[in-house]
Amino acid sequence: MRKTELQRSYLLIKRLFQTQSAVQYAKQQPRNLKGRSKSSQDWLTRQLADPYVEKARMMNYRCRSAFKLMEMDDKYKILKPGDMVLDCGAAPGSWTQVAVERTNAAGKQERAPQGAVFSIDLLHFHAVPGATIFGGMDFTTSLAQQRLRESLAGRQVNCVMSDMAPNATGVRMLDQESITNLCYEVLRFALAMSAHGANLVVKIWDNGDVPKLERDIQTYYEKVKRVKPRASRGDSAEHFLLARGFKGFPPAPT
Ligand SMILES: C[S@@+](CC[C@H](N)C(=O)[O-])C[C@H]1O[C@@H](n2cnc3c(N)ncnc32)[C@H](O)[C@@H]1O
Known part of the structure; x- marks a missing residue:
């Protein structure tokens, strides 16, 4: 053309x-x-x-990570107006800002359905208009998950995202195990709370456990892809597993 x-x-x-x-x-x-x-x-x-740092400042995003989510969403369409989204490891809040915009959680697009965003982090962080924030909470605890369930009040989630990263100890094997455990925790919660067709995004650090995690996720979703957005620094082991189309649970063997 x-x-x-x-x-x-x-x-x-x-x-x-x-x-x-x-x-x-x-x-x-x-x-x-x-x-x-x-x-x-x-x-x-x-x-x-880093040009993304300045771009984030100019566009009022709280950090450069916003561009990773925007890039994944532009390409794979994981968020849409009206969606219910859970953002795990959300501080300082740039993914939450993007999710609020793309799901219309602040109700700014009058003609589009209004979504909702629930964001949780170990750290306390400033409110993002349109999102419900759970600051100072460890997502892996039953207390945090119970609070999230109560807030969802029976509604199912259309996208669960995790940009959670454990505090690195510097011991590669331990750090990789910690981030993989976080991913399984997110997957377990997503399986219990997701609507049919929902999406899942989890951050991983490339390691030997990732193929098994990928296969486990694949059991429940139509498509799983390993993605490295351009905004993710080339020298970091960071990748994202992006799963689309939650299928529900396979029928129990008879
Ligand atoms: C890379 S930052 C997230 C950046 C965020 N996506 C954004 O765009 O602003 C990772 C976050 O994961 C959080 N985190 C790590 N483990 C967590 C846990 N168990 N529960 C909740 N948050 C956790 C950290 O406190 C940190 O703020």
């Missing part, structure tokens, strides 16, 4: 903007590094060189 004049201008502006901001941020050097550890200096340098 031939590109219209308008499309061509848009692409040109977009490319120009991307180049400018890349150059602009590549030039920025962190100041006041005195007294900071090497890892903190590296983190600051990386933040300044």
